[in-house]
Amino acid sequence: MAEMENCMRLWEVFVQPRTGAPHEHAGSVRATHAEMALQHARDVYARRGPVVSIWVVPTDAIYATRPGDEGPFFDPADNKPYRHPLFYKVPHGVKNI
Amino acid sequence: MNLETLDAALRPALFEYLLCLGDDALILGHRLSEWCGHGPYLEEDIALANLALDCLGHAEALLTLAGEVEGKGRTADDLAFLRDAYDFRNVQLVELPRGDFAFTITRQFLFATYACLLYEALQQSAFEPLAGIAAKALKEMRYHLRHSSEWMRCLGDGTEESHRRAQTALDELWMYTGELFEVDDTLRTLIEARIAPDMAALQPKWREQVEAVLREATLTVPEDPPYMATGGRRGHHTEHLGHLLAEMQFLQRAYPGAQW
Numbered sequence A: 001m002a003e004m005e006n007c008m009r010l011w012e013v014f015v016q017p018r019t020g021a022p023h024e025h026a027g028s029v030r031a032t033h034a035e036m037a038l039q040h041a042r043d044v045y046a047r048r049g050p051v052v053s054i055w056v057v058p059t060d061a062i063y064a065t066r067p068g069d070e071g072p073f074f075d076p077a078d079n080k081p082y083r084h085p086l087f088y089k090v091p092h093g094v095k096n097i
Numbered sequence B: 001m002n003l004e005t006l007d008a009a010l011r012p013a014l015f016e017y018l019l020c021l022g023d024d025a026l027i028l029g030h031r032l033s034e035w036c037g038h039g040p041y042l043e044e045d046i047a048l049a050n051l052a053l054d055c056l057g058h059a060e061a062l063l064t065l066a067g068e069v070e071g072k073g074r075t076a077d078d079l080a081f082l083r084d085a086y087d088f089r090n091v092q093l094v095e096l097p098r099g100d101f102a103f104t105i106t107r108q109f110l111f112a113t114y115a116c117l118l119y120e121a122l123q124q125s126a127f128e129p130l131a132g133i134a135a136k137a138l139k140e141m142r143y144h145l146r147h148s149s150e151w152m153r154c155l156g157d158g159t160e161e162s163h164r165r166a167q168t169a170l171d172e173l174w175m176y177t178g179e180l181f182e183v184d185d186t187l188r189t190l191i192e193a194r195i196a197p198d199m200a201a202l203q204p205k206w207r208e209q210v211e212a213v214l215r216e217a218t219l220t221v222p223e224d225p226p227y228m229a230t231g232g233r234r235g236h237h238t239e240h241l242g243h244l245l246a247e248m249q250f251l252q253r254a255y256p257g258a259q260w
Helices: A002-007 A034-045 A067-077 B008-033 B042-070 B076-081 B101-122 B128-156 B160-176 B185-192 B199-216 B239-248 B250-254
Strands: A009-016 A024-031 A053-058
Touching: A009 A034, A024 A034, A024 B042, A034 A053, A034 B042, A034 B128, B008 B042, B008 B076, B008 B101, B008 B185, B008 B239, B042 B076, B042 B128, B076 B250, B101 B128, B101 B160, B101 B199, B128 B160, B128 B199, B239 B250
Parallel strands: none
Antiparallel strands: A009 A024, A009 A053
């Protein structure tokens, strides 16, 4: 058992609900290697909903911001509404914008 | 042909055949369900429960159809819970106790390889309701095969202990695989009516596919034993089926017709 724990890695799971839609983070699974991670992701996150594609990524391959990074990373975006596409009319029936 | 146009002379044979297929799925599903809460880790626990549910789904469809073909008003539940061991038509392979994880996975691999070939062929069955069930079940069995094959490679080509356990399971299970491809008079009738495929013709393909995965898994294909286990299709079972049924059927036997 201890031996198995040692070779287990954590994988982040991203699922795509339909073709063309972005892959979204669904959660994580533990597995020894990529194929098994993909199968576990299928069983845990894709069995109940519509899913057309799954990605699994080793958690330690993700380089992320830290809690202290909020100020310099995100605050400057607060007062720049002109960066948002708020001034266009979206035609009826258009999705995924 | 469908239920209405089915030749009355074929009904008894077809009923028997659907019990064979349905009972294999039911008993294997029950064995898999015994892992619920006991899997080696959470994700694999969920995987095994999923495989169990797939098998129970196939069993329900096949036994429902069996009841309709029999024409005596028996439902899938009646057939599952109110028959005794000698009325069950599953192969002995699926009733053996779940053993360790390697045993369960090896059995699943051997059975899924067989079931994929069977359901592929059954999609062309002249009996349309059965062809429909086969097409649906095939998708799920292909996943069972992918999952169990991956585990065979992991266990066989893993640690010394996992290799030993997988090889032991394979050696123990091998003598139970001959029964999957037996052709008796019932089956021959259905083969001639193009309702069932000729299982004897599928055996070489099964062997080829099994050996390919075992090679990758660095496992040794067992020598064929002097005789293969047989009898399940005629109601002759190991002692293990009785114990399994005692647990599986307890509620319906103790409280007939109970619902919740």
